[in-house]
Amino acid sequence: MQVESGGNNTGENLQAVIAEDPVIAEDRKRCICGPCPSYNECMRAEGGLLFCITGKTGDCTFGMKGCSCPVCPVWKARSLRKAYCCIRGSAEEQV
Numbered sequence: 001m002q003v004e005s006g007g008n009n010t011g012e013n014l015q016a017v018i019a020e021d022p023v024i025a026e027d028r029k030r031c032i033c034g035p036c037p038s039y040n041e042c043m044r045a046e047g048g049l050l051f052c053i054t055g056k057t058g059d060c061t062f063g064m065k066g067c068s069c070p071v072c073p074v075w076k077a078r079s080l081r082k083a084y085c086c087i088r089g090s091a092e093e094q095v
Helices: 011-020 022-030 041-046 073-077
Strands: none
Touching: 022 073
């Protein structure tokens, strides 16, 4: 499944992706974006998660305060290598 990305990771977009793909729904359960030091209230309000799959956050601005990507079970299971996906985009976008 091709996941729409490119800075449009809104809660509504994420829910549409989850509804279409049960594997991504399982990944969402394992996602640790929420407790990441760079994750903020704007992202929470948008419902942003799984940035490594769906792409960077839409309109939120923030600083790099640390990155949980390298310890995330989703990131590890998908053998991803790029970090700060919430800022830089999905692993696919960062190629």
